[in-house]
Amino acid sequence: MTSKSKEEAREKEIKKELDKAKKTEYEKEDILMEQAVNQVAEEITEAMEKEENVEAVAKEQDEIAVIKEKAEKKEAEAKDYLDKLQRTMAEFDNFRKRTSKEKSQMYENGAMEVAEKLLAVIDNFERALMTIKEQEKDAFAQGIEMIYKQLLSTLTDLGVTEIQAENQEFDPNFHHAVSHEENEEYGDNQVIEVLQKGYMFKERVLRFAMVRVAN
Numbered sequence: 358m359t360s361k362s363k364e365e366a367r368e369k370e371i372k373k374e375l376d377k378a379k380k381t382e383y384e385k386e387d388i389l390m391e392q393a394v395n396q397v398a399e400e401i402t403e404a405m406e407k408e409e410n411v412e413a414v415a416k417e418q419d420e421i422a423v424i425k426e427k428a429e430k431k432e433a434e435a436k437d438y439l440d441k442l443q444r445t446m447a448e449f450d451n452f453r454k455r456t457s458k459e460k461s462q463m464y465e466n467g468a469m470e471v472a473e474k475l476l477a478v479i480d481n482f483e484r485a486l487m488t489i490k491e492q493e494k495d496a497f498a499q500g501i502e503m504i505y506k507q508l509l510s511t512l513t514d515l516g517v518t519e520i521q522a523e524n525q526e527f528d529p530n531f532h533h534a535v536s537h538e539e540n541e542e543y544g545d546n547q548v549i550e551v552l553q554k555g556y557m558f559k560e561r562v563l564r565f566a567m568v569r570v571a572n
Contacts, residue, residue, distance in 0.1 A: 469558045472517050476556060476564055479508060483554075512556075520555035522548050522566040531555060533565040543571035 482505040489498045520531045527534060527546045535552055543549055548568045555566025 465559070468515050469561065469563060472512055472515055472556075472558055473563055475508065475512060479505070479512070480553070482508070516559040517563060518557050520557055520562075520566045522551045522555060522568050524548060527568065527570045531557075531562060531566060532568050532570075534570045535567050536569050537572050538569065540571040545572065547571045 482501065486498070486502055486505065494502070522532055524543075525532075525548050526544075527548055532548065532555065538549070540549055547570070549571050550569045551566055552569065553564075553567040556563040
C-alpha cells in the first residue's frame with residue numbers, strides 16, 4: 358500500500374471515529390434532552406395534580422363552610438325556639454301560680470267573710486248561755502250549747518282562732534282598748550277585762566278584741 362493510500366485510509370478511520378464520537382455525543386444529548394423533558398413533564402404533572410388537589414381541597418372547604426353556615430343557622434333557630442318555649446313555659450307557670458294564688462285568695466276572702474258574719478251568731482250564743490245557770494240547764498239549753506260548740510269547731514276547721522287577751526299585755530295589733538283605768542291589781546298596760554272576744558283568721562285579724570286596759 359502506498360503512502361497516499363495509507364493516509365486516505367487513516368483519514369477515513371479518523372473520520373469514522375469522529376462520526377462515531379459525534380453520534381455518541383448526539384445520543385448523550387438526546388438522552389439528556391429526553392431526561393430533561395421527562396423531568397419537566399413529571400414536574401408539570403405533579404404541579405397539575407397539586408393544583409387539582411388544591412382545587413379539591415378548596416371545593417371541600419367551601420362545602421364545609423356551607424354546611425357549617427347551615428348548621429349555625431339551624432342552631433340559632435333552635436336556640437330561638439328554645440328561648441320562646443322557655444318564655445312561654447315561664448309565662449304559663451306564672452299564670453298558673455297567679456291563678457292558683459287568686460283562687461286561694463278568693464277562697465280565703467270568702468271564708469273570712471262568712472266567718473266574720475258568724476261571729477255575731479257566736480256572740481249571741483255566748484250571751485244566751487251566760488244567762489243560764491249551770492244547775493238550770495235543761496235539754497233545750499244543752500242543745501243550744503251543743504250547737505254553739507259545733508259552730509266553734511266548724512270555725513276552727515276554717516282557720517278561725519280566738520285572740521288571747523285577758524291578763525295579757527295590751528297589743529294594738531290584736532286588741533282594741535275601749536277604756537283605760539287605774540288598777541293596782543294589774544300591771545301597767547295589762548288587759549283587765551275582755552268586753553268582746555277577738556278572732557284571727559289564720560294570720561289575719563278577723564276582729565279585734567275589745568278590752569279594758571290598766572294604766
